[in-house]
Amino acid sequence: MNDAVFLALADPTRRRLLERLATGPRSATGLAPRFPLTRQAVVKHLGTLTDAGMVAKHRHGREVRYQLETAPLGEASDWLTTLAARWEQRLLQLKRYVEEEE
Amino acid sequence: MNDAVFLALADPTRRRLLERLATGPRSATGLAPRFPLTRQAVVKHLGTLTDAGMVAKHRHGREVRYQLETAPLGEASDWLTTLAARWEQRLLQLKRYVEEEE
DNA sequence: TTCATGTGCAACTAGACAGTTGCACATGGG
DNA sequence: CCCATGTGCAACTGTCTAGTTGCACATGAA
Known part of the structure; x- marks a missing residue:
């Protein structure tokens, strides 16, 4: 699994940014007022989200819009569900084994 | 969404630990040799995974087994898929709107 | 052209975190 | 009982990262 994705998801501010972007593309300057941060900080977060491939930059006139x-x-x-599934299946097999014993 | 979960998932070592634990419960001492780390480091990682509720400790004789x-x-x-779904739906509505214009 | 608005880059600081080492405590088998 | 094996706790270090400030550059409208 791609390290950058989970690393980017680790920060609560970045997750809030993603939630905001899920409602539509926004510029860094448009996003910043909603957060207790400087525009620069928001730009940095958007940068790591972009590097992780979770956000795309699109220039629109003199502003840059970030899109989910x-x-x-x-x-x-998928990685998470697969992991959980592996364990669940193992539990199921164990249960079957125990029931067989009886 | 719970901060601790995504924070715990951010570390590649912890993700590898989870993958290992998906194949069955293990003790810290049993886990450590598979990683280029000290037992103590592994214990710490298991600690943050435990705090995040992704792993449970069970004492078994004189050893402690960690379970997924x-x-x-x-x-x-779920959080991830919901987020993606919101955006996808918005795209769909936008597409419908455009098609209506024609 | 001129100015307001938006963006980009760089240096700096404080705090968090991974990993280590060292040692003390607990427990089960011979 | 005694010792090997496993666990728990604490202090210390280096590194990474979030956030800030300051300034320079770009662009669209009047």
């Missing part, structure tokens, strides 16, 4: 990219989210989600 | 707990994994996965 869902592919990495899906991959991360 | 899937609930937080499911919640994290």
Whole structure:
């Protein structure tokens, strides 16, 4: 699994940014007032999200709009469910084994 | 969403620990040799995983076995898919709107 | 062209975190 | 009982990262 994705998701501010972007593309300057941060800090967070492939930059006149990219989210989600599934299946086999013994 | 879960998932070593634990419960001492780390470092990682509720400790004689707990994994996965779904739906509505214009 | 608005880059600081070492405590088998 | 094995706690270090400030550059409208 891609390190950058989970690393980017670790920060609560970045997760809030993703939630905000899920409602539509925004510029860093447009995003910043909603957060107790400087624009620069927001830009940095958007940078790491971009590097992780979860956000795409699109120049629009003199402003840059950041747009959500869902592919990495899906991959991360898959990794989690697969992991859980492996363990659940093992539990199931164990249960079957125990029942067989009786 | 619970901060601790995504924070715990951010570290690649911890993700590898989870993968290992998905194949069955292990003790810290049993886990350590598979990693380029001291037992103490592994214990620390297991500690943060435990705090995040992704792992449960069970004393077994004189050793402590760590067991995978899937609930937080499911919640994290849900958060991701919901986020992606919101954005996808917005795209869909936008597409419909454009098609209506024609 | 001129100015307001938006963006980009760089240096600096404080705090968090991974990993280590060292040692003390607990427990089960011979 | 005695010792090997496993665990728990604490202090210390280096590194990474979030956030800030300050300033320079770009661009669109009047």
